[in-house]
Amino acid sequence: MMSALFPTYAKWEIQAEKGSGAVLTDVDGKEYLDFVAGIAVCNLGHCHPKVLASVEKQLEKLWHVSNLFQLEGQEKVAQMLVDHSVGDYVFFSNSGAEANEAAIKLARKATGKHHIVTLNQSFHGRTLGTMAATGQEKIHAGFGPLLQEFTYIDLNDIHALEEAVTNETAAVMVEVVQGEGGVCLMDQEFADALKKICEAYGCLLIIDEVQTGIGRTGTAFAYEQWGLSPDIFTLAKGLGNGFPVGAMVGKASLKDAFGPGSHGSTFGGNPLAMAAAEAVLTEVFAADMLKAVSAKGDWFMKKLEQHLASLSIVKEVRGIGLMIGIACEIEVAPMIKACREGGLLVLPAGPNVIRILPPLVVTEQQIESALAILVEVLTKTDNKQQIHA
Incomplete structure (x- = not known):
């Protein structure tokens, strides 16, 4: 079938029609266990009744006016984020890339410096600014000169961190778990060094929680489990459970750098997005929910380790909460396709x-x-590998 869409995605053969909880149904009626969840977006599953009810209620009242108006929904959601984090102020956007753009802009404006240290294999977005922050050459390829003054170092390389940060560094920007980069976890030693070095040089710590935030790792935000206190952290994905919304959260010392006219977004924090986010946060920030995520994640990882330990193609099972990676010795695309054919969606x-x-x-x-x-x-894949070995 001819398509009028730019071919920017290598689309799967599935045409989704509806979803409920962790189950996705295609147009032919085939059901799949959806362990993609919109790429860590539908944290409460598809069509969660409380999110649906909240958005439906708002649909009948107001869709959009602009950020020139006082919006109660923004105040409520911002306060919920502040109450459950180390942040003090919130800027709402429409996506994770936009939230990270805001973080980069705020760091540069607040410090008067432009140098930012990020990590190899990181992913922060595909805008010109966030693409430059992303430490992956395949994301950069073909787009010409990047935004200046980014230095990339390897995750967990303390020596490289010490070498990269200087008095001219505005911020260090990291993911505590690299999602796109392979579900790679930050070492506690690196986290401790990160905290000390940022304090020593007076540079800001930015943590990208777009994929790890909103309960994904078993706490409200992943940085909590590493004992970190970011000056800025960013959110999106799970914040709206599928409704486009992002947020940048910053500490009180940064407030004056983002005054009137310094940044903006036409649709950021619109009433429908805030209705979705308020319902999401009410559910996810409940203590029982977060405990359940940790328990389910621990059980799932232990079972995977037990059942896959004898397979030569499996290097490691790693992750935290319900963010899990199976690292293999071979390319995984054929196995992901086989899972899809068997009724399981993974990435x-x-x-x-x-x-x-x-x-x-x-x-x-x-x-x-x-x-x-x-x-x-x-x-089955391991057995085939053994036969052909």
Whole structure:
């Protein structure tokens, strides 16, 4: 079929029609266990009743006026984010890339410096600014000169961090778990060094929580588990459960750098987005929800480790909460396709990692079903590798 869309995505063969919880149904009626969740977006699953009810209620009242008006929904959601974090002020955007653009702009304006240190294999977005912050050559290729003064270092390389940060550094920008980069976790030693170095040089710490935030790792925000206190952190994906919304959260010392006219967004924080976000945060920030995410994630990872330990193609199972990666010795694309054919949707994170991001509301029975499919697909692949070895 001819398409009028730019071919910017290598689309799957599935045409989705509807979803409920962790189940996605295509136009032919086939059901899939959705352990992609919109790439860590639908943390409460598809069509969560409380999010749906909140947005429907707002639809009947007001869709948009502009940020020149006082909007109660913005105040409510901002206060919820501040109450559950180390931040003091919030700027609303429409996406993670926009939130990260705001973070970069704020860091440069507040410090008067332009140099920013980021990590190799990071991902912060595809705008000109966030593309430059992203430490992946494949994201840069073909787009000409990048925004200046970014230095890339390897995750967990303390010596490289010490070498890269200077008195001219505005900020260090990191993910505590690199999602697109392979579900790679920051070492505690690196986190401790990061904190000390930022303090020593007076540079800001920016943490990109676009994929890890909103309960994905078992706490409201992933930085909590590393004992970090970012000056700025960014959110999107799970914040709206599928409704486009992003946020940049900053500490009180940065308030004056983002005064009237310094930054803006026509649709950022519109009433519909705020209705979705308020319902999401009410559900996700409940203590029982976050405990359940940690428990389900720990159980899932242990089962994967047990069942896959004997397979030569599997290097490691790693992750935190319900953000899990299976690192393999071979390219994973054929296995991801086989999982899809078996009724399970999972993602790559680079060529050699299977990324698993189920909704936070996934049931134990659904995890067991997904586990069975993964084990079957990887075992069959391993057996074929042994035969051809």
